[in-house]
Amino acid sequence: MTAFSAAILNGYPRIGDAPSEQVLRRTLAKRDGGEASDADVLTAVESTAEAAIREQESAGLSPVTDGQVAWPDPVSHLLRGLDGFVLGGLIRWFDTNTYIRQPERTGRVRRRGPVTVAAFEHARRVAGRPVKAVLTGPWTLASHTRVADGGTEALARELVPSIAEEVRALAHAGATQIQIDEPSLTHEAALPDVVREAAASFAAGKGPSRLGLATYFGGVSALVPDLLALPVDFLAFDLVQGAASLPALRRARAPMTLYLGLVDARNTRLEDPAAVAGAARDVAQATGAAEVVVTTSNSLEFLPRGRARDKLAVLAKAAALAGGAP
C-alpha cells in the first residue's frame, strides 16, 4: 500500500502581482540605491519565505520549503560561501530564460561557513510542517563552472567535502529532509562516479535526516537503475520534460520514497488532478514504492505567483485522489 502526499520540489515565486507580494524586490532595489540595509533585505527575505511557506501549508502540502527566495541563482548562492571561485558573466540556466552568474574556479575549494542554515532555521521556526532543505549538488555546480584544468569531475570531487559539511550542518539544525539537486545529470549518459561518492559522503553525515537527490530539466532513463542504487532515502524525477524516464522507472523496483514531478512547473496550462493521480498510482504500483510524493517537475519560480498557487492545489488534489480520496 503506497502512501501519497504532495510537496513542491524546491523553489517558489518570490514575487506576485500584488504590491504586498513585491516587498523583496523593492527592498533589494532600495539597497542597490543605498536606501536600505542588509538587515532590511534579510527582513524582506524572511517575510517572503514565510509567505511562500504559508501558501504551501494552506494548500495542504508537506514538507514545505522556504522557496529558495534568497537565492540569486542555483549556483552562485552556494559558491559565495566557498573559497576558490569568482563569479563571472551570465549564462543561461539550462533551457530556461533565466540566468546564473557563471563561476570561475580560481583556487583551492574551501568552505568558509554555513550558507543555507540560517534560512533553514528561520523556515523551521515559522513553518507548521516539516521543512525540506535544498542544496545544489557538486556535479551541477562543477558543470556550470569554468575550470582551467582538471575538468568537471575533479572539481565536483573537490566540492564534495564542502557540501557534506553543509549537509551535516543542516542535519544538526534539525532538517528532516535534505535534497541534493543535480539537474546536470540529465545531460549524462551514465552516472558519474563522483555522484556515488558524494551520496555516500552526504549519507554518512546526515544523521536522522532523510537524504534525497533530485533531477530535472530532462530525463535520466539510462541512469535510473544506478540512481535507485544510491544510498539515499528519496529520489525526485521530472516526469514532464523528462517524461522519457517513465518507462525505465516503471521497470524498476524503488526501495526509497519517490518524488514524481508530474505537474509542469514551466507552463501555466493546468493539469487534470485525476490524470496526475492516475500517473502517480501507476508508477507507485509498478515500482512498489511505499511512499510517493506528487511534486512539480522543477522549481515553481518559473510561473507567475497566481498560477503557482493553482499548481499547489493541483498537487494536493492529485495526491488525495491517488490515495483514494473521493
Add this chain to the structure above:
Amino acid sequence: MTLLTTHVGSYPKPPELQKARTRHSKGEITAERLHDLELAATKDWIAFQEEIGLDILVDGEQYRGDMATYFAENLEGAEVSGLVRSYGNRFYKKPVVTGELRRSGAITVDWWRTVQEWTERPVKGMLTGPYTMMDWSFDEHYASRRDCALAFARILRDEARDLARAGASWIQIDEPALSARADELPLVVEALGVVTEGLAAKTITHTCFGNYEKLYPGMLQLPVDQIDLEMSNSGLDMIELFRKHPFTKEIAFGVVDVHTHLIEPKELVKERIRRALEVIPPQRLYIDPDCGLKTRTVDEAKAKMRVLVEATREVRAEIGAKA
C-alpha cells in the same frame, strides 16, 4: 564599407518614461501622453546615435516592455502573464498563448516608418523570432512546440513583409532562445526560414548567453545573412571555434558587456575588435554591444556606445579601412 557599427536593439528608458509607464499601468495618464513620451525618448536615442556616428541605427524600443511580451500584447490568441523572475532582482511578464494566434494588423511598421523619417541612416526593423516567441511563452493552446513556433512564424513572416514593403532594408529577427536547446536547432532553422524566405531585405538574427559550443557550426544553417552574437560576456571564447570552423556569414560582434556597470576602456574594445579581425574579414564584421542595453542607465549606455564607435573608428584607421 567595412567594420560598420550598429546596435542590438534596446536602449534604456529615461527615468521620466519609466515613471510614465508605471503611471499609465495604473491609469493615471493617458495612452496618448505615454506615446508622446515614447516618441520623445526615441527621438533622443536617434539623435544620440547620429551624433556618435553609428552606421546602422535602432529605434531603441522605448515603447516596448519585454521583447516577447510586446508582440503578445498585439496578437489575438495571446495574453500577458503575471511577473516571473529573469535573474537577480529582475522580473518580466511572459506571453500566454491561449488560442489560435492571429495578427489583426502590422505591429511594428508605424514605429519603423516614423523613426526612419527622422534619419538618413538605415534603421533596422526589429522582430522577436518565432522560436523565441514560442519558447518564452506559456503555451496553453498548441499541441506541440513546433506547432506553436510555426504559428508565430506565419505571423512574423507577414510582419517582416510589411516592414520590407514599407522600405526597411535591414530586418533583425532575434532568436535569443536559440542557444538554450541545441537539439531544437532544426526547428529554429525551419521557423526562421518561414519568416525570411524571399524577404527583400538584409536579414539578421541575434542570440546571446548560451552554450555555443553545442550550436556551432550548426548555427551557420540559420537562414539569415548576418548573425549577431554576444561575445564579450563570454570572454570571446567563440573565436577559437571560428578558427576551427570558419564563420561563413556576416557577424555582428559584441564588444561591450551589457551586464556590467563598468565602461570598457577604449583599448580593451579595440583589442576585442582586433581579435575578431583575426578570424573574420572586415567586410563581414559589424561591431555592436553584446545585447540590448536596456538594463543599463542612460549614461552607462551612452558611454558604452561612444567607446564602441570610437574604438571601431581607430581600428578602421589602423587597418586602412573606410566606413
